[in-house]
Every structure is written in C-alpha cells, then in structure tokens.
Amino acid sequence: MSGALGVTLRTMSTWNKHYHWKTKNATPWTKEYFRKKLVGASSSSVQIDSLTNFEGDVELGNRKGKLITIYDCSFTLEWSGKTAGGDDVKGQVQFPEVSHEVADEEREYPFEASLTSTASDESRKLCDVVRKELVPGLLPHFHAFRAELIAENAKDLGHEDSPANGSSSASSGTSTPAAGTGASSAAAAASSSSSSSTTTAAASASKTAAAKSVSTTKVDVSTDLSIRREDLWGLLTEPGRIPMWTRAPAQFTLNPGSHFSLFNNNVTGSIVSVDAPSKLVQKWRPPQWEPGHHGTLTTSLVENESSTTLSLALEGVPIEEEARTRDALDRFYVAGLKGLGLGTGSLV
Known part of the structure; x- marks a missing residue:
C-alpha cells in the first residue's frame, strides 16, 4: 500500500519489527538498475548508447514496520542512429524528474528528446522515432522501478516476505490507474481489507444504491x-x-x-x-x-x-x-x- 511518500506496508521480521528507524542508501543500485535496463535498447534505426549526468538520491527505509521508498533523481540518455542516407545522428533524452512523487501521483515521467548533432530533416525524423517509439518502450522499466527497488533491497532492512510477492504488490499499487480514484488506492484498499469488511462494505453499497x-x-x-x-x-x-x-x-x-x-x-x-x-x-x-x-x-x-x-x-x-x-x-x-x-x- 503506497502513500504520499511512497509508503509500502510489509511484514517485518520479529527482531526488527519494533526498530524505530532504519535506512539504506539505494542511489548506487538505482543508477546501475537504469543503466542495465535502458542502455542498449533500440527501436527501428536508433539505440541508447549510454546513461550520463545521473544526479539525485534514492533511499529505502522502515519506520515501525512501514517500508518507505523516497527518491528524486534525474539523468540523461545518449542515443544514436543512422539516416536512410547513412549519416550518423546523435542526440539525448533527458529525464528531469524520476521521483516517488511522480509515481504516487500516477503521472507519466517527463522527458525531452533532442539532437546533439547537426539538425536536418532526416535527423529530425530519427528524433521523432526516439520520442514516439524508443522512449515509450523504455517507460515500463520506470514503472517497475519501485517494485524492483523493494524486491532487491528490502531484505537488507529485515523484511522476510517473498521478493516476488513484494514486487507484484508494489507494481500494482503504484502504476495502475483507475477512473474516479487512483487504481493504486483501489488496489491497496482491496488488498488491505479483510473479507468481512469487504462484505460489509459491498452490502452497504448495495443497500444505498437500492434506496435511491x-x-x-x-x-x-x-x-x-x-x-x-x-x-x-x-x-x-x-x-x-x-x-x-x-x-x-x-x-x-x-x-x-x-x-x-x-x-x-x-x-x-x-x-x-x-x-x-x-x-x-x-x-x-x-x-x-x-x-x-x-x-x-x-x-x-x-x-x-x-x-x-x-x-x-x-x-x-x-x-x-x-x-x-x-x-x-x-x-x-x-x-x-x-x-x-x-x-x-x-x-x-
């Protein structure tokens, strides 16, 4: 279940459940995660060559049994391609805000694709391919980041639940939008409610609907x-x-x-x-x-x-x-x- 600061509830090991505050700096892991996931990706005639200018902080912590992910970072991806005439083209994709706030608010991660080589009609076409094909293919790795962060690092904070289960819960809780309310709220409410309270709520809603x-x-x-x-x-x-x-x-x-x-x-x-x-x-x-x-x-x-x-x-x-x-x-x-x-x- 995620909240305004990306709070995700997990079962703590007995010895650590009452520990007041414990954190792990996950910034180096995060940089390597995005490098492995994004560098080498390609679409049509363009590809990602490197990740540069990584800045920001990523922290995983727990407070009284609550696993908390707080992150705010930015980085640049260098891309290259060839025009139909064989000319080399280079450019960048800047991601200025990769943060828990973007995930919590279920917004898309903003980005800016640009050319660093000489601009021409053919090079602009390649930049359009980056914007409309290459980057959308990368975004699933951004949406999966929080779940992967938890799955790979929660054990260092004393969490003993299955990484697979934690990954699944975190992913559905932060990246599935629902109309009227966020799907994160709907999914979290559904997963955290007991069967009796769910039954009571459903019965109450049914009576209300029938009454008016x-x-x-x-x-x-x-x-x-x-x-x-x-x-x-x-x-x-x-x-x-x-x-x-x-x-x-x-x-x-x-x-x-x-x-x-x-x-x-x-x-x-x-x-x-x-x-x-x-x-x-x-x-x-x-x-x-x-x-x-x-x-x-x-x-x-x-x-x-x-x-x-x-x-x-x-x-x-x-x-x-x-x-x-x-x-x-x-x-x-x-x-x-x-x-x-x-x-x-x-x-x-």
Missing part, C-alpha cells in the same frame, strides 16, 4: 496535443498502442457492440459508434459506480494547424463522483497522453 436513484451530471475535459489526428486516433483505439499511455494491457476491439477493458479492468464498457478518425462513442464505467450504471463517453478529435484538440465528454456521471471523475480523465487520459511527449507545438 442515481442523479447524474456531465463532465467535459479537453486539451491540445502536438500530434496528427490519425496518429492520436491510433493511440486511443489500437490495443497494441493503448498501453503506451495507460501503462496497462488493453482489451479493445473497434467494432460497435464489442466490449472493452482499460487500466487493468478499472474502466470497462462497450463501443456504441465509430466515426474514424474523429469521433468515438462508448458506454463507460469504473467499478465503484452503482452496479449496472454506465456513462456515455464521447471522444472527439479535431485537427488544427499546429495541434489536435482532444475533447472528452462523459455524460451520466453520478453527481457525487463528478470531481473524482474529472480528475481521473485529466490524470489518466490527458496526462497519460502528454507523458508520451505530446505537448503543444508543431504537429509530429
């Missing part, structure tokens, strides 16, 4: 992204590309009537209508809504001169869920897509 009808409202969210409409449509509807911004497997078939599942089954529904590449209508719901109740999500894409406007209009949102649903659309849809490097500016 659902009053609903509409939530609208929009943003401009520096990507062509056809490419954005692909990111939103192709099951092989959806995980690039949701950070989770997707079940998605673009046929009216077919069912879909996103964010590790934390958003489900069905396809109502398709007007590619400009409009998609879906029946949509997170698990905390009243059983059987769906909203209608209309996704609209409008290409402008230098960007594409993404508009999300969700009708049928329970009034008590309005604020959380708006936050979820902002964080998991909009921020997830922007985490791929799609800010505002020229179309890519």
Whole structure:
C-alpha cells in the first residue's frame, strides 16, 4: 500500500519489527538498475548508447514496520542512429524528474528528446522515432522501478516476505490507474481489507444504491496535443498502442457492440459508434459506480494547424463522483497522453 511518500506496508521480521528507524542508501543500485535496463535498447534505426549526468538520491527505509521508498533523481540518455542516407545522428533524452512523487501521483515521467548533432530533416525524423517509439518502450522499466527497488533491497532492512510477492504488490499499487480514484488506492484498499469488511462494505453499497436513484451530471475535459489526428486516433483505439499511455494491457476491439477493458479492468464498457478518425462513442464505467450504471463517453478529435484538440465528454456521471471523475480523465487520459511527449507545438 503506497502513500504520499511512497509508503509500502510489509511484514517485518520479529527482531526488527519494533526498530524505530532504519535506512539504506539505494542511489548506487538505482543508477546501475537504469543503466542495465535502458542502455542498449533500440527501436527501428536508433539505440541508447549510454546513461550520463545521473544526479539525485534514492533511499529505502522502515519506520515501525512501514517500508518507505523516497527518491528524486534525474539523468540523461545518449542515443544514436543512422539516416536512410547513412549519416550518423546523435542526440539525448533527458529525464528531469524520476521521483516517488511522480509515481504516487500516477503521472507519466517527463522527458525531452533532442539532437546533439547537426539538425536536418532526416535527423529530425530519427528524433521523432526516439520520442514516439524508443522512449515509450523504455517507460515500463520506470514503472517497475519501485517494485524492483523493494524486491532487491528490502531484505537488507529485515523484511522476510517473498521478493516476488513484494514486487507484484508494489507494481500494482503504484502504476495502475483507475477512473474516479487512483487504481493504486483501489488496489491497496482491496488488498488491505479483510473479507468481512469487504462484505460489509459491498452490502452497504448495495443497500444505498437500492434506496435511491442515481442523479447524474456531465463532465467535459479537453486539451491540445502536438500530434496528427490519425496518429492520436491510433493511440486511443489500437490495443497494441493503448498501453503506451495507460501503462496497462488493453482489451479493445473497434467494432460497435464489442466490449472493452482499460487500466487493468478499472474502466470497462462497450463501443456504441465509430466515426474514424474523429469521433468515438462508448458506454463507460469504473467499478465503484452503482452496479449496472454506465456513462456515455464521447471522444472527439479535431485537427488544427499546429495541434489536435482532444475533447472528452462523459455524460451520466453520478453527481457525487463528478470531481473524482474529472480528475481521473485529466490524470489518466490527458496526462497519460502528454507523458508520451505530446505537448503543444508543431504537429509530429
């Protein structure tokens, strides 16, 4: 279970359970982790050559049985490639904030891809490959970092639970978003609740739902992204590309009537209508809504001169869920897509 400082609960060995505070400096391990995971990665005609300018601190500790991960670091990846004409191209990818706050808030890790060699149309194309293909392929290692940190280092703080179990719990608790609330909160609540309290909560929710009808409202969210409409449509509807911004497997078939599942089954529904590449209508719901109740999500894409406007209009949102649903659309849809490097500016 993770909190504002990345707190993860674990079972402590008997001798160490009441130890007040113990820490381990995991900065050297972290630098080596990212070097091994990222250097040598390639996509199409580009590859990562080295990791440089690593700065920051990573600390693993426990306080009265609570395992705590606190980290804030930055580094640069040097990349290279060859143009179709055989010219060598070099560049960098800077990651300015690899921190527990990014993980806790379930944001995408920001990055900036650039050229260090002479710029040309061909070299810029390679830089686009780095931004749109190479870096998204690296991000799963960032999302798995906290779980790996715990699995490999918790034993040094007296934790005796299975590293495999710890890795799985930490991963699901920090990287799976859920609509309306964070999936980290949902997963943590589910794993920490006893069967009796879960049964009681479910019964209470069922009685509440039966006692009143659902009053609903509409939530609208929009943003401009520096990507062509056809490419954005692909990111939103192709099951092989959806995980690039949701950070989770997707079940998605673009046929009216077919069912879909996103964010590790934390958003489900069905396809109502398709007007590619400009409009998609879906029946949509997170698990905390009243059983059987769906909203209608209309996704609209409008290409402008230098960007594409993404508009999300969700009708049928329970009034008590309005604020959380708006936050979820902002964080998991909009921020997830922007985490791929799609800010505002020229179309890519």
